[in-house]
Amino acid sequence: MRKLALSDKILLQVEKPTRYLGNEINAVYKDPDRYPVRFAMAFPDVYEIGMSYLGIQIIYDMLNRREDVCCERVYSPWMDLDRIMHKENIPLFTLESQRPVRECDFLGITLQYEMCYTNVLQLLDLSGIPMLAADRKDGDPIVIGGGPCVYNPEPLADFFDIFYIGEGETVYDKLMDAYKAHKAAGGSREAFLLKAAQIPGLYVPAFYDVTYHEDGTIASFKPNRPDVPERIEKQVVQDLATVSYPEKPLVPFIKVTQDRVVLEIQRGCIRGCRFCQAGMVYRPNRERDLDYLKAHAMAGLNATGHDEISLSSLSSSDYSRLEELTEFLLETCQARQVNISLPSLRIDAFSLDVMSKVQDVRKSSLTFAPEAGTQRMRNVINKGLTEEDILGGAAQAFAGGWNRVKLYFMLGLPTETEEDVKGIAHLADQIARVFYSIPKSERPGNGRVDIVASTSFFVPKPFTPFQWTRQCTSEEFTARQKVLSREMKDMINHKSLRYNWHEFDLTRLEGIFARGDRRLGPVLLEAYRLGCIYDAWSEYFRYDLWLQAFENCGVDGDFFVHRERDLDEILPWDFIDAGVTKDFLKREYARAKEGLVTPNCRQGCSGCGCRKYDGGVCYEA
Amino acid sequence: MKLRIRFGKHGVVKFIGHLDMMRYFQKAFRRAGFDMAYSKGFHPHQLITFASPLGVGLESSGEYMDIEVVSAGDLDEMKAALAAQMAEGVEILSIHALDENAGNAMSLVAGADYKIAFREDMMPMPVSDLKAAMADFMARPEIQVLKKTKKSERIVDIRPLIYDLSVTDQGEILMQVSAGSAANLKPELVLETFCRLNDLPADPYAWLISRLDMYTDLGKDGERRLVSLEKC
Numbered sequence: 001m002r003k004l005a006l007s008d009k010i011l012l013q014v015e016k017p018t019r020y021l022g023n024e025i026n027a028v029y030k031d032p033d034r035y036p037v038r039f040a041m042a043f044p045d046v047y048e049i050g051m052s053y054l055g056i057q058i059i060y061d062m063l064n065r066r067e068d069v070c071c072e073r074v075y076s077p078w079m080d081l082d083r084i085m086h087k088e089n090i091p092l093f094t095l096e097s098q099r100p101v102r103e104c105d106f107l108g109i110t111l112q113y114e115m116c117y118t119n120v121l122q123l124l125d126l127s128g129i130p131m132l133a134a135d136r137k138d139g140d141p142i143v144i145g146g147g148p149c150v151y152n153p154e155p156l157a158d159f160f161d162i163f164y165i166g167e168g169e170t171v172y173d174k175l176m177d178a179y180k181a182h183k184a185a186g187g188s189r190e191a192f193l194l195k196a197a198q199i200p201g202l203y204v205p206a207f208y209d210v211t212y213h214e215d216g217t218i219a220s221f222k223p224n225r226p227d228v229p230e231r232i233e234k235q236v237v238q239d240l241a242t243v244s245y246p247e248k249p250l251v252p253f254i255k256v257t258q259d260r261v262v263l264e265i266q267r268g269c270i271r272g273c274r275f276c277q278a279g280m281v282y283r284p285n286r287e288r289d290l291d292y293l294k295a296h297a298m299a300g301l302n303a304t305g306h307d308e309i310s311l312s313s314l315s316s317s318d319y320s321r322l323e324e325l326t327e328f329l330l331e332t333c334q335a336r337q338v339n340i341s342l343p344s345l346r347i348d349a350f351s352l353d354v355m356s357k358v359q360d361v362r363k364s365s366l367t368f369a370p371e372a373g374t375q376r377m378r379n380v381i382n383k384g385l386t387e388e389d390i391l392g393g394a395a396q397a398f399a400g401g402w403n404r405v406k407l408y409f410m411l412g413l414p415t416e417t418e419e420d421v422k423g424i425a426h427l428a429d430q431i432a433r434v435f436y437s438i439p440k441s442e443r444p445g446n447g448r449v450d451i452v453a454s455t456s457f458f459v460p461k462p463f464t465p466f467q468w469t470r471q472c473t474s475e476e477f478t479a480r481q482k483v484l485s486r487e488m489k490d491m492i493n494h495k496s497l498r499y500n501w502h503e504f505d506l507t508r509l510e511g512i513f514a515r516g517d518r519r520l521g522p523v524l525l526e527a528y529r530l531g532c533i534y535d536a537w538s539e540y541f542r543y544d545l546w547l548q549a550f551e552n553c554g555v556d557g558d559f560f561v562h563r564e565r566d567l568d569e570i571l572p573w574d575f576i577d578a579g580v581t582k583d584f585l586k587r588e589y590a591r592a593k594e595g596l597v598t599p600n601c602r603q604g605c606s607g608c609g610c611r612k613y614d615g616g617v618c619y620e621a
Numbered sequence: 622m623k624l625r626i627r628f629g630k631h632g633v634v635k636f637i638g639h640l641d642m643m644r645y646f647q648k649a650f651r652r653a654g655f656d657m658a659y660s661k662g663f664h665p666h667q668l669i670t671f672a673s674p675l676g677v678g679l680e681s682s683g684e685y686m687d688i689e690v691v692s693a694g695d696l697d698e699m700k701a702a703l704a705a706q707m708a709e710g711v712e713i714l715s716i717h718a719l720d721e722n723a724g725n726a727m728s729l730v731a732g733a734d735y736k737i738a739f740r741e742d743m744m745p746m747p748v749s750d751l752k753a754a755m756a757d758f759m760a761r762p763e764i765q766v767l768k769k770t771k772k773s774e775r776i777v778d779i780r781p782l783i784y785d786l787s788v789t790d791q792g793e794i795l796m797q798v799s800a801g802s803a804a805n806l807k808p809e810l811v812l813e814t815f816c817r818l819n820d821l822p823a824d825p826y827a828w829l830i831s832r833l834d835m836y837t838d839l840g841k842d843g844e845r846r847l848v849s850l851e852k853c
Contacts, residue, residue, distance in 0.1 A: 002633060002709065009826060012678055017636040023708050025648070251648055253641045253708075305648030305706075336651070337659055360663045 005093035005100075006081075014080045018254045019047035022095035025251035026303060028064045028071070032097050035070035036180050038104040039063055040094050040141070042074040044111075044119035045536070050075040051250065052258030054312065055110060055147065059168045061246035069176055072096040072104075076119045077126065079534065085126055092126035101127040105179060107141045109160075111149035114513035115506060115536040117156065120145075121528040124159065131525065133161050133206060138189045142179075142196075150203075151281050152462040152573040155513050157205035158521035161193060165576055166201045166235030167267075169243040174199050197228040201235035204228065208575070210518055216559055218517065218570040233577045234281070238615035240267065240288050245296055248303040260308035260341065261300035263293060265325070269314035270601035270617055272608075274382045274592050275371070275410065277461035278314055280585075281578050283608060284616035285601055290321045294328055301338060309333060310341035317346040318602075326354050346385075347393035352400050362445060365404035365452075366397045372413060373423025379595040380415055382588075387427065394431045398438060403445035405431055405452070411480045411501075412458040412472035415593065421480050425487035425497070428453045432493035449493075454500045455484065457507040461514050462573040463580055465588035468565040471511040473558075474504040505543040506535070511561040517572035520560070523553045581609035622693050623719040625726060626703070627851050629682040630675065634710035639674035645708070646686065653702040658689040672726035672835050672850060673733070673800060676807075682712075683734070683834035685850045687719065687726045715851055723853075730801035731838035732784060732847045735808040736831045737794040743827035745816070748792040755788050758815050766814050779814065782806040784845070797847075800835060 004011070004021065011017040032038050041060055043050030050056065056073065063071035072094035077085060085092070091100040101107055107129065109120055124131045129140055136143075145153060146164040153163040164171070175196060182192045197204040207228045211219045223230060237243050249261060268285035269278065297309060309329065313319060329340050340358040345351040347368060355364070370385050372378045378385060394405065409424050428451050435449035457477050460466040472480070481501045488499045513520060527549035534540035550557050565571065567586060574582075584607060591598060598606050601617045611618040630642075637645070647667050650657050659665035668689035675681050693699060696716050704713040739745070746754065758764070764780040782799040783806065789795065798806040808830055816823035837853055840846035 004633060008678070011636055012826065017677075018638075018641065021633045021636060023633050023710070025652075025706070025708055253637050253645055255641075255644070302652065305651035307647070307651070337657075337665055 003098060005090070005098040010081070010084055010088075010090075014084070015078060016047075016254060018252075019075065019078065020081065020095070021253075022073075022098065024253065025305075026248040027073075027096055027250055028060070029096055030064070030070040032070050032072075032099060032103070035068060036183060037069045037106070037176055039069055039071040039106045039108060039176075040074050040101045040104040041071055042101075042107060042109045042123050043076070044109055044116040044123055045076050045534075046078050047075040047252075048254065048256040051252050051256040053110065053112065054258075054262045054264060055168065057246045057249055058244075059108070059172065060250075061248075062169060062244050063172065063176070065244065066173075066176065068180060070097075074101055074107075074123065076122060076534075079540065082122065082126070082533070091128050092123060102129060102141065104141050105183070107143045109143065109145050111145050111147040111153075111156070113536065114149060114155075114510045117513060117524055118528045118532045118535055120156065120159065121525065122533055125528075132158050134158070136161070136189065140189075142189075142192070148278065148281070151277065151576060151578060152515060153203065153205070154518050154572040155516040155520040155524065157518045158525075160205065161189075162196050163203040163205065164201060164235075165203055165232050165578075167237050169237050170235035171199050171201050175202065194225075194227065200233050203232045203576075205518075210572075216556075217566075218572065221570060221572075221575055231575055231577050234579055236284075236579070236613045236615075237267075237286070238613060240286050241292055247296070247299045249300055251304045251306070258310070259306070260310050260339075261297065261304055261306045262310050262312050263297050263300065264288065264312045265293060265316065265319045265322075266313045268616065270318050271315060271384065272382055272588075272598055272600060272606070273371070274380070274465040274588055275413065275458060275461075276314075277464050280463050280580050280608075282314070283579050283610040284613055284618050285318070286616035287319060287321075290324055293325060297329065298332065301333075301336070307337065308339040308341055310343065313344065315346075316342060316344045317348075317351065323350065330354070330357055347389075347397060349396060352393075352396055356400055362401065364402070365406050365450075366394070366402045367406045367408070368393070369408040370427060371408065371410050372416075372420060373409060373425070373427050374420045376595055377413060377416060377420040377423065379597050380592050381413055382592070382598055384597065384600065387430070390427065391430060391434055395434050398435050398444060398449070401444045403435070403443070403448065404450045407431075407451065407453040409453060409455045410458045411455045411484070412477055414458075414460075414466055414469045416480070418483060421483050422487045424453060424455065424484055425491055425499075428488070428497050429491040429493050432491075432496045435496075436493065449496050450498075451493075451496055452498045452500065453488070454502075455481065456502045457504065459507060459511045459514055462571070463576075463578045463585070465585050465592055467515070467571065467585065468567060468569075468589060470564040471508075471561045473562055474508055477504045477507065503538065503541075505546075506541060508557070508561060509535070509543075509546060512557045515572070516560040519555055523549050523555050523557075526552050579608070579610040579613065584608045622690050623687055623721065623723060623725075624690060624693065624696075624699075624716055625685060625687050625719055625850065626716050627714040628684050628686075629680075629712040629714055630684060630710065631680045631682075631712070632710040634708060635678055635680050638677050639671070642675075643669065643671065645711075649703060649706045650688070652706045653699070655688070655699065655703070656691045656693070658691050670725045670727050672730050673805075675832060676809075679830045679832060681832040682714070683832050683849075685726045685835055693718070717851070726835075726850055728802065729837040729850060729853070730835050731799065731803070732797060732836040732845075733800040734795070734797050734833040734836075736833055737796070737808060737812065738829040738831075739792065740827050740829060743824070744792055745819075745821050745827075748788065748790065751792060751794075752788045754819055755786055755794070755815070758818065759783070759786050764814060764818075766810065779806055779810065783811060784847075786811075 144162040145160045150163045209224045213219045266287040268282040270285045530545040657667045670687045672685035700716045763778045785797040813823045836847035
């Protein structure tokens with residue numbers, strides 16, 4: 001019987017003790033003492049969120065295929081256990097062996113969103129690993145970060161030994177080999193980090209120095225030793241068929257957010273929406289082979305027993321063999337009582353037909369993400385969805401029996417006017433009009449339409465054409481949200497419309513950390529010391545403590561978030577080569593301001609710079 | 622075709638709640654390739670009935686569920702296929718076929734056996750004293766407890782629901798109590814009441830409770846004849 005790190009006494013008093021047991025189907029149990037390299041893979045949020053993330057499963061599977069690496073998982077203890085672990089001095093442990101994280105050679109932390117950064121500190125703190133990389137000694141684990149947030153890792157530079165920039169399948173093997181050789185030969189932590197820094201895609205922040213101008217902008221960003229690269233190249237898998245994909249995904253006992261087989265059908269996106277970081281940094285778009293997907297769908301269902309399978313990609317409709325894939329899934333899944341979930345589909349005749357086969361039309365809703373309310377604004381952000389697409393799609397959907405619509409928008413986009421804000425209400429009303437133009441006797445459902453419009457607030461992200469733009473203040477966001485709320489109420493069909501909006505203060509912090517630099521390290525540490533944690537959870541988010549942390553550190557958050565940057569300014573993330581060139585981003589920013597649409601990658605190449613990766617959509621016949 | 626499965630739950634899986642165990646088995650049946658029967662409707666579900674939920678923290682060697690399959694192969698092979706899909710701590714003990722018109726496990730349950738061990742250093746008294754105190758407890762003509770429900774409070778005599786109670790030489794308590802929809806008596810309530818009547822502090826943490834088996838009542842004319850769910 002496995003021995004648990006936590007006593008029965010503790011497990012019986014915390015909420016959902018299953019979070020801390022491990023023991024899931026398809027988890028890999030290796031005796032840590034028999035492996036030269038031990039890797040703890042952490043997701044800095046609660047188990048149910050972390051277990052839903054495909055990326056960790058890919059790395060977990062890949063590392064455990066090696067005969068010399070033992071990879072185990074770690075998630076953030078929920079607040080009830082956090083308190084107990086602090087009080088009783090219980091070190092954070094890995095789920096599989098239930099042994100302290102601190103014994104591992106590596107602690108890998110995936111960084112999926114900025115508002116998990118205090119939880120990163122919690123993981124280090126509970127593990128008993130010095131929070132500052134500079135304080136770590138030879139016996140401490142190497143702390144390595146990966147995931148989308150590393151496209152600007154600078155706010156976390158103080159806390160990580162290495163950042164892995166790009167897709168995990170490419171250089172982890174090299175890093176493991178280098179570590180094994182280092183461990184066998186003996187040598188200092190610094191000597192190993194130097195070897196790591198020479199592997200493409202790996203950034204060791206301690207080997208780089210930053211200086212600042214008097215106005216606070218960056219004066220220089222340079223290696224502080226001759227033997228590390230000036231620029232870090234993002235790592236890209238050229239051919240997705242050549243890398244491993246988990247055939248036996250983990251099956252948790254408790255219900256997690258993504259409680260299904262996840263089939264990643266492609267990486268990257270051909271669309272080039274100007275606000276979307278994923279659409280830029282995961283270029284070039286690369287599709288997985290149809291037969292490969294069929295085989296993995298079956299293997300995943302057989303190995304997990306899940307009753308649902310979901311396609312995963314940034315824009316499923318752009319997968320060129322989607323019809324064949326969904327046909328296959330419909331055939332095989334319905335015979336085995338397996339549901340199919342098809343997120344991020346464009347609404348058209350094909351997708352409506354598929355959706356009507358896989359879901360209960362009466363209970364499900366139709367989702368559009370126009371992102372902006374007017375055509376002018378949609379052209380600025382290069383969202384190629386027109387009003388005709390939306391209204392036409394809605395009309396077809398109503399004819400097909402749907403009567404619920406969800407609409408997603410952003411407020412605070414660059415160049416946004418009051419007309420654009422009000423346009424959101426007008427578009428929602430237009431959709432309602434399409435519904436009520438159907439003769440009463442032919443309307444689906446109860447004869448009424450239910451339209452829910454949600455707005456998030458726009459946060460400019462690195463490596464997008466909007467990386468230079470200023471983010472609206474909380475006051476500006478409030479004003480725009482109020483204009484929209486009022487306009488919604490003035491619509492003819494206002495009884496059929498509902499409007500939801502996001503948290504302003506959280507958005508401001510997200511903006512600060514998205515484009516901040518190393519000077520935010522002390523602020524983050526101070527916020528954690530003051531008690532900030534689980535910031536993405538509204539019940540724990542303490543904006544007052546965050547403001548206190550900025551004040552205590554004498555750091556002006558506005559500088560990072562509400563300032564339009566000069567096009568020639570050195571940006572904190574400029575040392576990363578993410579594929580898309582700065583010239584391309586500048587061109588796109590200029591076109592955005594003129595409201596010019598840029599064609600997608602299949603319509604024509606716009607020379608973003610990612611052709612150099614020798615794969616994907618850039619080389620399609 | 623209906624099948625009854627007996628399984629055990631020990632070790633770390635004792636922290637997994639009833640609903641999660643149901644989900645766990647649904648997935649296990651798919652992995653094992655069972656040809657499960659499904660309910661009709663837009664969201665079909667497997668036809669599975671658990672005899673009785675087991676509380677979080679309790680272990681068991683006598684859990685039961687009835688399943689309905691469209692077709693079944695050799696039962697020993699099915700048992701092996703299912704056993705191969707278990708997480709550590711969940712053990713498939715037997716599978717047997719039921720009559721088409723057999724009642725389901727949940728409706729049949731009438732009694733259950735429990736074993737309670739005390740955690741180290743948490744025995745309330747020496748074994749010989751415990752034996753004597755339990756004998757006194759059982760000798761009472763009635764044992765009244767206050768049962769609180771959401772709507773009302775009432776006094777219930779639990780003595781008739783305790784069929785048997787003894788203490789082993791190792792100091793473990795064995796009890797057979799009424800279970801099921803008619804009158805379900807939890808072992809924790811028996812222990813709490815015993816502690817209260819003996820002026821002992823009741824600390825549920827001290828008790829390591831396992832369910833040993835569950836029974837149906839095949840007796841006639843008010844006479845009780847408990848038969849294991851594995852044998853009917």
